[in-house]
Amino acid sequence: VMIYEDVNFIVPVKIFNFLKHLMSGEGMVKIKSSDKKFYVEFDNYKIACSLINGNYPDYKSIIPKEQKNKSLVSLSILKDRLARVNLYVDKSRKLVLTFSELQLKLLGEDLxxxxxxxxxxKDPNYLYDGADEVMAINISYFVEAINVFETSKVEIQFNSGNVLKLSEPENFNFTHLIMPMSLG
Known part of the structure; x- marks a missing residue:
């Protein structure tokens, strides 16, 4: 690994999903950036994409230090239920999640x-520790987030009406945050 300089830029997540499908095994990857572009070279591929304008926020300041509500959900079951409920979600992309001790309810509605x-x-694919909570999130962001995980379970943490924090139970180095939507 050769690093020539420290740089900060925001790359669209779609390019990494695309690269994940192209790359196989190990090998040399060359990454370059300019003011407006991000470049990746490996094997016989040369790929460029536009960078997202702006500065990345200080993520440590927006991740809540402690979450009162925690659930552990089977990733395969969650993906299945999201695929089903997605058929009912309207153009607002609103998914309503209801967390309780007995079950996680996913509601999609076309008004x-x-x-x-x-x-x-439900149990054994769902465990929850916290108060009963109802929150709405954008289903597209949720699906995009869980498709990155490569584990059997995903941990979902949040405080009442606050940011939804997704992480792998075995790997606390990776965290995905989703901002809630209005329930109304």
């Missing part, structure tokens, strides 16, 4: 057509 889909995850 124009009146179609509604409710799906549940």
């Amino acid at each position: 124009i057509t009146g179609r509604k889909g409710e799906f549940f995850i």
Whole structure:
């Protein structure tokens, strides 16, 4: 690994998903950046993408130090329920999550057509420690986040009405945050 200088830039997540499908095994990867572009070279590929304008926020300041509500959910079951409920979500992309001791309820609703889909995850695929909570999030962000995980379970933590924190129980080095939406 050769590093020539420290640089900070924001790269769209789609490029990393694309690279994940192209790369296999080990090998040399060359990464370059300019003011507006991000470049990756490996094997016989040369890929460029536009950088996102702006400065990355200080992530440590937005991650809550302690979350009162914690759940552990089977990742495969969660992906299945999200795929099902996604069929009912309208253009607002709102997914309503209801956390309780007995179950996690996922609700998708199209207010124009009146179609509604409710799906549940229960023990042994769901464990929860905390107060009963209802929150809304963008299902697209949630699906995008869980597709990155490579573990059997995902840990979901939050405080009432606050940021949803997703992490792997065995790997606390990776955290994904999702801002809640209005329930109304």
